[in-house]
Amino acid sequence: MAKRNPNGEGTIYRRKDGRYEGAGYVLMPDGTRKRRRVYGNTWEEARKKLTEMLANSDKGIPAVDTTETLGIYLTYWLEHVAAHKVRASTVYSYSKCVTAYIVPRLGKKKLAQLSAKDVRLFLDWARQACQCCAQGRDAARPTNERRCCVAVPKRCCERRLSPRMVQYLHAVIRNALQHAVREELVQRNVAKLVQVQTPRYRVGRGLSAAEAKALLADVDDDRLGAAYVLALYLGLRRGELLGIHWSDVDLDGGSLEIRTALQRINGNLTLTAPKTRRSERPVPLPSVCVDALRRRRAFQEAERSAAGDDWQKTGLVFTTRRGTPIEPRNLNRHFYPIRERLGLNVRFHDLRHTCVTLLLGLGVPPHVVRDIVGHSALEVTMNIYAHADLTEKRAALDRLGTLLSGE
Template identity: 55%
Template sequence: MWVGAAYVLMPDGTVKRRPVYGKTEDVVRRKLTELQANSDQGIPSDATGWAVGAYLTYWLDCHVRPNLKPATADNYAVIVNNYLIPGLGKKRLNKLAAADVRRYLASLANSCLCCRAGTDARRSADQRRCCAVGRCCSRRPSKRLVQLVRAVLRSALQAAVREELIRRNVATLVQVPSPGYGINRGLSLVEARAVLGAAAGHRLYALVVMALYLGMRRGELLGLRWSDIDWADGTLTIRGNLQRTGGELRMVTPKSEGSRRTLPLLGLVVEALTRHRKLQAVERDAAGDRWVDSGHVFTTTIGTPIEPGNLRHAWFPIVQAAGLDRRVVFHGVRHTCITLLLDLKVPPHTVREIAGHATTEVTMTVYGHSSLDEKRKALTLLDQHLS
């Protein structure tokens, strides 16, 4: 066995001594020549020593967090740390094969999430060791989760291909079942009116009105400040999102360039905001020294920003009071606004600018489905024409 070594560029940007081996001197010399030539051209040595887990940690720190929004980076980190590193972390990056990815995703899809963690979060404290005593709740991952795990791995490996750490992205060779997405996730016109009626006496009535009339996202509503409202011009400017990232509440930049937008304030929205400002003044006086002047339009009873995840505590009682016999998440109100605008034949490009979508394609693909009444009307017209 012959051995040679050279100082060459490594995947992390450092220069290290890299050994090569061969049965003859000529084989070793060829390997050394190739290593040095690639290093001189700025091409790093193959990530022979990198495990998938080490690379994914590097990818999160050097690619994801500097370039993506904090909430997105946190979601990627959850997938990496909870699923990819435990499942594929010990594999060598340059040895990872499509079969490895396929087997892991199949195993994930058929496993119990509680058994993976050793507890069952849905059970009481005394029952959370279900796996330890042989009881399994069979809480399977959703198709959406499996798809997300594969998507994050594919994105990470694509970055490795761009940096010439690996030759190809094996995650693109693996297919997973696509999750089904339901349509009509919003409210009908009758349901929307019922929700407005049920919310009329609530302290966050103006928030529901603005979500339904302006199609604003949850983070946009909770991040809205009084300084963003121009009462003289009758406009509102959306400048950011309130999100919990890195263990704290932060104002982050809008989701896309189109999300930074100015909307007119009209009718019921102005009335609701005016009433809300008076209500907030009353709450400020009642709180006294405990009041925190955060400047936000929608706050807790002591003036602090509302935790985005806590909004459901106010929203679901309103849905129940409206008499809805199905579960509608708060984002469904935004969906309702966009769908109703399209039903009113508002041009798609105008709806896109109101909703803050990046492209009109998003508006039409996600929200531009026809209702049953529209289909019935269209087929009735066709029937009359053919008859």
């Protein structure tokens, strides 16, 4: 006769294959109670597993849901978790990674059965596979424009993901699984067990003081010249510049509040919160910035009069000639002919680098620089943005040579 447990302690019985099966009602993640089963080669082994499962349930620890797939969970995570924790642009980036890469490869995997090996193999695939072939992009092209996996003869364009993108995919899975651990849907975050090589980032060198002066002189009479002044003096990001409203500016008091940023999200220009919490900040306006903004307001008033009924009132400081928001990439395009005239090999974002470097070179305390430019941490200011130009390095080595030579 099979041994019987008291009521509420579950049941254990012998299966036809010789193994023992235990079953009992336990707490589930959704708050309900369901009958779950455990197995063992002996009665005692099955009893231990059943006792542990019931004890965890009595402590309020829900059992793992073995039916939910990773794809279903990621949909829930994006809609109910990520959407309330990070910016809309970040949620959009997450969703693109989930729908284009993660779900097609791992979406049918049971969440409770996902292993570190599964994550590692997925990242190896993402690193090595031609995405044009993997996602069928070539098949969507007209026949005469096909050049990859469905072309005749077949050939691969070898368009692979960058190391940064592979790292980002890993981060998305890791962040999602970490919340699954908090909600006790899984026991551990298997993505944390997988190591991904940190890519090498290109750090902009910024401008020297002389180059920055030449740039400011070149844009002095430009309708968007104030954007370059604020970028160089305050280290504002592109989206922060384009998201400034006149209501955020106090020209008489000489101050500016960074509250919003303009970004293109899912095909639409959208005003969002700045990049980090520290990015929402008050910034004092030096007189040169106040003067530049006054000139910018005069430009805008003239454009408003010229546009007449076509003018769209947005309240933004930097707008098109009809008052609409400026496409962020168009600000980059505006910068291209300027840098070519001046012989500069930098990006628009490198003006932010320039601000940090010049402020630190003037002896401004790093924590003050961090608060001016809105970095999330002091380490970002010192490790990524702070760097000396060749003139400073040459002067430092000359001083060392003087010391060692005794001259």
